[in-house]
Amino acid sequence: MRVLIVDDEPLILNGLVKIIGEAAPLGTEVFRADNAFEALELMTECMPDVTVTDLHMPEKNGFELIEAARESGLCDRFIILTGYDEFEYVRRALRTGVMDYLLKPLGKDEIAALLERIEQELPSEADPEYSNHAKRILAYTKTHYMNDLSLDHLGELMSLHPKYISSLFKRVTGDTFVNYLNGFRIKEAQRLLRSHGRLSANAIGKKVGFEDKHYFTKVFKKYTGMTPGAYRDEGKLEYPASGEEACGAAGLELRDKRS
Known part of the structure; x- marks a missing residue:
């Protein structure tokens, strides 16, 4: 499983990478980005199975990141992580179709259970079908x-x-x-x-x-x-002209010279 974490605060981003890296199922690859633009660029390379993103980021916020990623088909699973426990954000997150809306600070058990559930939804080469x-x-x-x-x-x-x-x-x-x-x-x-x-x-x-x-x-x-x-x-x-086209061109050139 591939997990992308997006947060514009370096200290928080480092902490999230550590917590999620320890909580995620064995073999999970964790990628990081400190803004939405870097995240979208990184998505084209790593194609994450799920993106954990902060909401409040400069220039392009978390909701805008989700919309852009979905429109481009880069990621379709998102977990919103924010320090704002406001009903309007929760309602918008639900309308956006995110998998979950988590509050900072992130609990290891909470994210571990969520990532385990996501991994079970992913196609596995071990599956005979x-x-x-x-x-x-x-x-x-x-x-x-x-x-x-x-x-x-x-x-x-x-x-x-x-x-x-x-x-x-x-x-x-x-x-x-x-x-x-x-x-x-x-x-x-x-x-x-x-x-x-x-x-x-x-x-x-x-x-x-x-x-x-x-x-x-x-x-x-x-x-x-x-x-x-x-x-x-x-x-x-x-591609060179066909024989018929070449003859036609030659005839035209000959007529031009005679006239």
Whole structure:
């Protein structure tokens, strides 16, 4: 299990790392970040199974961190840790869907029981169904990547909890579900851009699962470093003209010289 701890106060962060490191199940990896931006960057590398975060941090608070992480598919389990015992915070935490709302100072027994419960929810390679689940989910994703896929949809289809599927994706592919799906879609879009010259970039985007052309361009550029149009133009330069096109070009050049 991977646990990320986020707190902007160094002394408290050090203490949390020590307490959680001692309380967590054997084999748990503990990562640390002192602000939300560092946490989001670290999430892309370590892909935590659960994030323990303070609420009151400069620039981006704990609730904003949770929202950003969920939107990017970087983490879906959160424990809020704060020194403020206020009903409004508790209510908002419940609405946000966090696993628990803990008050500082953190009790070792309390966090140990919570982390033990989380570990039991995670997919385990020792589970005889683990391999079958992974094969079914990956096969379905690769076959239906052009459809409107989500963890909730896969969970309902496979009769598995969306959080289980999210964790399984991370363990099997080393990536989040969203990144894996988008990466697969972009690879297919690249193939179509090179092989189907008559299809517009917008049509290709829809064909691989992106209904919004602006979002398709944004994601394509993120994965390839260029827009779909630029990628197609670059391909035209790399590949020589066909025999028919070459003859046509030669004829045109000859006519130009005679005129």
